[in-house]
Amino acid sequence: xxxxxxxxxxxxxxxxxxxxxxxxxxxxxxxxxxxxxxxxxxxxxxxxxxxxxxxxxxxxxxxxxxxxxxxxxxxxxxxxxxxxxxxxxxxxxxxxxxxxxxxxxxxxxxxxxx
Amino acid sequence: xxxxxxxxxxxxxxxxxxxxxxxxxxxxxxxxxxxxxxxxxxxxxxxxxxxxxxxxxxxxxxxxxxxxxxxxxxxxxxxxxxxxxxxxxxxxxxxxxxxxxxxxxxxxxxxxx
Numbered sequence: 320x321x322x323x324x325x326x327x328x329x330x331x332x333x334x335x336x337x338x339x340x341x342x343x344x345x346x347x348x349x350x351x352x353x354x355x356x357x358x359x360x361x362x363x364x365x366x367x368x369x370x371x372x373x374x375x376x377x378x379x380x381x382x383x384x385x386x387x388x389x390x391x392x393x394x395x396x397x398x399x400x401x402x403x404x405x406x407x408x409x410x411x412x413x414x415x416x417x418x419x420x421x422x423x424x425x426x427x428x429x430x431x432x433x
Numbered sequence: 434x435x436x437x438x439x440x441x442x443x444x445x446x447x448x449x450x451x452x453x454x455x456x457x458x459x460x461x462x463x464x465x466x467x468x469x470x471x472x473x474x475x476x477x478x479x480x481x482x483x484x485x486x487x488x489x490x491x492x493x494x495x496x497x498x499x500x501x502x503x504x505x506x507x508x509x510x511x512x513x514x515x516x517x518x519x520x521x522x523x524x525x526x527x528x529x530x531x532x533x534x535x536x537x538x539x540x541x542x543x544x545x546x
Binding site for chain 2: 420
């Protein structure tokens with residue numbers, strides 16, 4: 320069974336700092352990996368999606384990397400802002416999963432202090 | 434929000450009563466999903482649907498049933514609510530023109546007393 324771990328569970332940084340969120344997984348047979356953002360009391364919003372054949376994806380100040388061999392992904396946030404405060408979740412789609420079922424980590428709660 | 438709505442948004446009920454949550458989408462997507470989110474557990478799949486009348490179980494399906502009689506509606510029923518089913522329930526659809534992903538509804542907060 321695929322296990323997805325996100326460390327740390329919570330992180331507090333001053334505004335302007337660059338930061339890295341980590342996601343590790345046990346089964347390297349994945350189709351893709353996604354990073355989501357969840358604001359308090361809200362649903363999830365997809366930030367970045369990396370196909371298994373890719374190494375990284377970038378969107379604005381966000382960069383996500385994928386290393387299947389080591390079972391790790393990182394989400395890099397540059398020049399953090401208070402508006403980045405949210406919970407960030409990574410999710411994996413298993414290879415051959417025709418139903419497109421995602422396995423989620425428990426998330427990292429990020430607080431950016433002005 | 435990919436045209437996904439959930440109703441009700443908040444509900445308080447008593448142990449032993451049946452509860453039905455509704456997920457409605459406006460864009461004719463084939464796949465729909467129900468998740469629950471709990472502290473310490475993250476998001477876990479309850480049931481999903483891959484078409485009208487086509488459903489399957491997820492990781493935590495015990496105590497839940499689903500129905501999909503129309504493409505746009507996916508109903509989640511707690512047959513006899515228990516306190517352990519107090520949670521936030523999210524509906525999602527599978528979509529994406531270039532890269533498929535899941536789009537989530539705003540969630541339903543359910544408290545079972």
